[in-house]
Amino acid sequence: MNDEARQAELRELVAPAEAIFLDAQFEAELVELEPEEAAEMLHENGQGGVRLDKLARVGFDLWACRPT
Numbered sequence: 001m002n003d004e005a006r007q008a009e010l011r012e013l014v015a016p017a018e019a020i021f022l023d024a025q026f027e028a029e030l031v032e033l034e035p036e037e038a039a040e041m042l043h044e045n046g047q048g049g050v051r052l053d054k055l056a057r058v059g060f061d062l063w064a065c066r067p068t
Contacts, residue, residue: 018058 011019026045030038 017062020055020058022055 007019007021010021030041033041
């Protein structure tokens with residue numbers, strides 16, 4: 001999602017949780033590549049790292065903070 005205004009609106013809706021925006025097609029293509037090719041694809045698209053890793057981290061953080 002490249003609409004910064006819409007992203008800001010959605011961030012407000014989920015605050016204080018962290019909003020993560022993913023492109024499922026892009027992520028699917030990344031996982032099929034060799035690590036070097038994936039890094040190049042991320043660099044070419046101006047993105048710094050696999051967002052699925054970030055999604056997993058944020059999900060785990062939320063899970064760890066849940067009431068028992």
